[in-house]
Amino acid sequence: xxxxxxxxxxxxxxxxxxxxxxxxxxxxxxxxxxxxxxxxxxxxxxxxxxxxxxxxxxxxxxxxxxxxxxxxxxxxxxxxxxxxxxxxxxxxxxxxxxxxxxxxxxxxxxxxxxxxxxxxxxxxxxxxxxxxxxxxxxxxxxxxxxxxxxxxxxxxxxxxxxxxxxxxxxxxxxxxxxxxxxxxxxxxxxxxxxxxxxxxxxxxxxxxxxxxxxxxxxxxxxxxxxxxxxxxxxxxxxxxxxxxxxxxxxxxxx
Amino acid sequence: xxxxxxxxxxxxxxxxxxxxxxxxxxxxxxxxxxxxxxxxxxxxxxxxxxxxxxxxxxxxxxxxxxxxxxxxxxxxxxxxxxxxxxxxxxxxxxxxxxxxxxxxxxxxxxxxxxxxxxxxxxxxxxxxxxxxxxxxxxxxxxxxxxxxxxxxxxxxxxxxxxxxxxxxxxxxxxxxxxxxxxxxxxxxxxxxxxxxxxxxxxxxxxxxxxxxxxxxxxxxxxxxx
Numbered sequence: 001x002x003x004x005x006x007x008x009x010x011x012x013x014x015x016x017x018x019x020x021x022x023x024x025x026x027x028x029x030x031x032x033x034x035x036x037x038x039x040x041x042x043x044x045x046x047x048x049x050x051x052x053x054x055x056x057x058x059x060x061x062x063x064x065x066x067x068x069x070x071x072x073x074x075x076x077x078x079x080x081x082x083x084x085x086x087x088x089x090x091x092x093x094x095x096x097x098x099x100x101x102x103x104x105x106x107x108x109x110x111x112x113x114x115x116x117x118x119x120x121x122x123x124x125x126x127x128x129x130x131x132x133x134x135x136x137x138x139x140x141x142x143x144x145x146x147x148x149x150x151x152x153x154x155x156x157x158x159x160x161x162x163x164x165x166x167x168x169x170x171x172x173x174x175x176x177x178x179x180x181x182x183x184x185x186x187x188x189x190x191x192x193x194x195x196x197x198x199x200x201x202x203x204x205x206x207x208x209x210x211x212x213x214x215x216x217x218x219x220x221x222x223x224x225x226x227x228x229x230x231x232x233x234x235x236x237x238x239x240x241x242x243x244x245x246x247x248x249x250x251x252x253x254x
Numbered sequence: 255x256x257x258x259x260x261x262x263x264x265x266x267x268x269x270x271x272x273x274x275x276x277x278x279x280x281x282x283x284x285x286x287x288x289x290x291x292x293x294x295x296x297x298x299x300x301x302x303x304x305x306x307x308x309x310x311x312x313x314x315x316x317x318x319x320x321x322x323x324x325x326x327x328x329x330x331x332x333x334x335x336x337x338x339x340x341x342x343x344x345x346x347x348x349x350x351x352x353x354x355x356x357x358x359x360x361x362x363x364x365x366x367x368x369x370x371x372x373x374x375x376x377x378x379x380x381x382x383x384x385x386x387x388x389x390x391x392x393x394x395x396x397x398x399x400x401x402x403x404x405x406x407x408x409x410x411x412x413x414x415x416x417x418x419x420x421x422x423x424x425x426x427x428x429x430x431x432x433x434x435x436x437x438x439x440x441x442x443x444x445x446x447x448x449x450x451x452x453x454x455x456x457x458x459x460x461x462x463x464x465x466x467x468x469x470x471x472x473x474x475x476x477x478x479x
Contacts, residue, residue, distance in 0.1 A: 054386055055385065055386065056382050056385065056386070088388050088390075091385070091386055091387070091388040092388050094386075095386075096386045098379060098382070098383065100379060102377075102379035102380060102382060102383035103383070104380065104383070104384075104398055105402065105478045105479065106401050106402055106405070106478050115387075115397065116387040116388055116389060119389070119393060119397070120387060120388040120389060120393075121388070148477060148478045149478070150478050150479045164387070168387075168388075
């Protein structure tokens with residue numbers, strides 16, 4: 001392992017869907033323990049950036065390094081991705097929380113959390129259960145281990161999915177608009193949970209529309225629009241005193 | 255009609271039950287996995303593979319099952335000059351084997367379309383969640399996708415299973431001594447409609463049991479939605 005102070009390195013990321021260039025040369029580095037919020041209008045490329053970082057989309061060119069392991073890099077002018085085995089390892093180093101949870105409906109809450117621990121990471125059932133119980137207690141849903149996702153509220157489901165993302169003890173967690181599918185009341189509880197994780201110095205990248213939350217929880221905010229990073233800076237400063245005209249216009253809507 | 259006629263009908267048709275249930279169970283056991291394989295072939299990213307399976311499904315669903323049975327049975331001899339009279343697998347002669355092959359190929363085509371619908375109705379997020387958690391392709395398929403697909407396709411599969419019970423009667427064209435074959439020959443021997451009524455009752459009860467079983471299985475999967 002080298003350079004593990006930077007948990008996420010994205011360099012000159014380009015990504016197109018057909019003729020539409022969605023990411024036009026993005027550079028983003030996240031240090032260990034840092035919380036970065038990515039804000040910006042819909043269609044600005046935030047979610048695509050997150051999907052590229054989490055192997056759900058392949059980039060066209062650029063370089064991505066996660067926790068010291070190269071996910072992809074340019075080789076002879078072409079993008080080259082890590083091998084299957086390397087990918088498996090890299091995927092165990094990060095967690096992803098989806099907007100619409102994507103829990104496995106046919107698994108109990110416990111199995112949602114422990115299944116990959118046991119069958120991907122090779123942990124024993126006892127160890128996995130212990131991790132699960134600890135996380136559920138932390139998420140304040142200790143009594144829901146044997147419930148099925150369909151019997152939980154949206155807020156509880158999102159907490160389960162956060163627990164699932166934390167279970168493998170990753171180096172970094174990505175959140176893709178974690179509260180967009182929730183009503184304001186449930187949103188509050190989930191944001192509290194994310195705050196408590198941030199307080200434990202988990203490295204996080206959060207795509208969000210919750211501006212006040214971004215300001216309070218993030219160390220740094222990145223404002224994206226039109227496939228580029230328009231402006232970035234310390235969270236409080238960017239929200240209270242944006243420099244770019246486009247950022248000002250966007251924030252004026254909040 | 256006499257009481258004896260009725261009794262003979264029941265006893266004779268009961269003898270056919272063995273073949274009927276034989277066709278039914280063998281077809282089910284073979285066509286379900288084959289259907290799954292055909293569904294995967296149809297969904298293949300390779301356009302040629304997908305087209306081949308598409309043609310298979312189209313022909314098997316687009317022509318009469320009775321015709322398919324006849325082709326499986328007579329085809330080897332008329333097309334390739336292969337004598338099939340001596341072919342035997344265990345206690346089963348070629349008539350029975352041909353029936354199983356014909357039924358299996360036909361039902362696999364129907365099951366394939368049902369499975370394809372089920373698999374394609376799965377939200378992309380299930381695959382994505384499995385991928386970022388590090389599950390391999392086969393783990394994702396067998397642990398995450400397939401169990402949910404089974405729940406989704408169960409009602410449609412149940413429909414086909416019930417149809418299969420009734421379709422077994424088509425094996426009479428190959429002179430397989432299943433229930434319907436027995437009933438037909440009895441009816442002409444006795445000059446009576448009784449054997450037909452009796453065989454109708456048999457089919458109905460088989461399907462009543464199957465409908466009950468299917469709803470039991472559906473209920474056992476109702477713990478999530």
